[in-house]
Amino acid sequence: MWEAPALLLLLLLLPLALLARLPRQAALQPAGRAVLITGCDSGFGHLLALRLHRLGFTVFAGCLCPGGEGARRLLREAASGSGPLRVLPLDVTRERDVAAAKEFVLSNLPETGFWGLVNNAGISTFGETGWLPMEKYEKFVDVNLLGCIRTTLAFLPLLRKYKGRMVFMSSVTAYFTLGNGIYSMTKAAIEKFCDALRLEMKKFGVLVCVIQPGNYARSTNVQPPVNAEQIWNELSEEEKAVYNKEYVQERSDFFNNILKEGCATGHEVVDAMVDALMSPAPKARYMVAKLKEKLLVFICTVFPTVVMDSILSSIFPYIRKS
Template sequence: MASIPWLGSCCIEAQILVYTLLFGLLGIAIHKKLRTRHVSLDPQGRAVLITGCDSGFGNLLAHRLLSMGFTVFAACLFPDGEGAQALRAHASPGELKVLRLDVTSDKEIEQAKQYVQDHLPNKGLWGLVNNAGISMWGMVEWLTIDKFQKVLDVNLLGSIRTTLAFAPLIRKNKGRMVFLSSINAYISYMNSIYALTKAGLEKFCDSLRLEMKQFGVQVCIIEPGNYAPATNIQPQVAPEKLWDSLPAEAKEIYSKEFIKDATNFVKEKLESGNKNSYEVVDAIVDALTAPSPKARYLVASLAEKVAVYLFLWLPTSLFDQILHVARRKSKNA
């Protein structure tokens, strides 16, 4: 390897790092150039299936895609609920198809697939947006295996079920698959259930993206930061209710005062989140329509992005220590 003049006699590891950074920056520049090429995607006659359209990102995305001219299959857990009714009020029956879908049910997945096949527009199914998800927080010892299974079944296995069912239709049209992950796939504290489902989803998508590339199908991951106020994905839990739900062994270790402090900490963090859902929806729309979409869209605050980058680059022990100090300061503030 030829040495870089201004590095002088620096060690070979430093030169490798610099080369890596330079090639990385060059790759980013080329990628941005390719993504800015104007290729018009006509939404007319193209359908997108979105799971979890009752509220949050899914509901807002359905409204956006309808306004763009897509045919939207809005999968709702409660097809007669407020979210579904709001969609019906702003769309014609030809543009919008509301269907009942519990992503934990193999039977409902099959019924949804048949319904979609029977009502596809002329250009077929262009996009699948796996948005349905639930959240649950708490230290590992506070949780039961039933709670782990419940969240896994929705967030991870639910997305896998819909992917297995609808991949043939997406592949036929060389379309897009979009998955809602989270920065918690990287950074986790008192939300092990949610974090492990998102980390699992990331690795599933990494395999799927490479497998689908040969068919012209793009697989994209959306990684939002803290958007709890915008989605209400994490219900507030009273300290007393949380204490009552703890296993007997946990009550011997954690005091009621600790439970109260933890509840207040989580409440403050959730309430400090971003309220602008449109930022995440913008990223999903780009993933569905851009000529060369990103593999990952990190939609987060500057502080959250820095935290993710530090997690990826720093030794784990050092990163853990930084988080420990930061949380102690936050608690004492």
């Protein structure tokens, strides 16, 4: 008669044993495979475009500012490397930009076809819920969430045809927020969008991967330091009646200190993105974060909400009325 602990151990080890017996798949050959990346002006998208170019992929680097420094650097790099690198204007909030990008990719597809779509473009900001106007919420949803959906819908037929990969940029802040709730909101929505998409695409041989970086503010331009004076000046009179300048300053200092603790290079995140595109068996999620960030995610997913609320509330400054 099996004891319960022994049976549980067997159930845990059985998937590993089955995986070990699976035939080893050949490594992906980048030559002749096309990948479109959004948000290549800077940050992870820029680094990934350079890496894939050097690996031999055909890279379509979408840039919000095709005349900017980031795009110019990519064009300089295009002269070297193993595969073609093309820079194209791409504002993911504009249907016509996405449609034009699709036409450009179709006109320049290599022999192996369209292999990957990397939804990397995104923006971030700081502020409590009532501090931000509705226009800002609409902009963030349009860029961070609907932008991903626009490109996904446009390139889905190609991805199904060539049994390619989709990679989405999320964040550990999809699980918790430390002052950028508007950003966390959009990343949490991306997670759920990918959960549905991943299951739906399996029958077509299309794999969907989510990248969950921790704090990489120092290595990207997604979130610059915040200015308390500017935040205060932009608050409505109703919000100024609730909060005082000292509180805004304390929250800003707290958030800026978090930004300073961010990783200075983004190579680990790019490694995860490359693995998602090249591995014969990529992960559904790649969490690239410090131990304390992973611990916060663990607490969020395992413990009751009140536990995480207590932890975060204890480190936030309180409102002090003047």
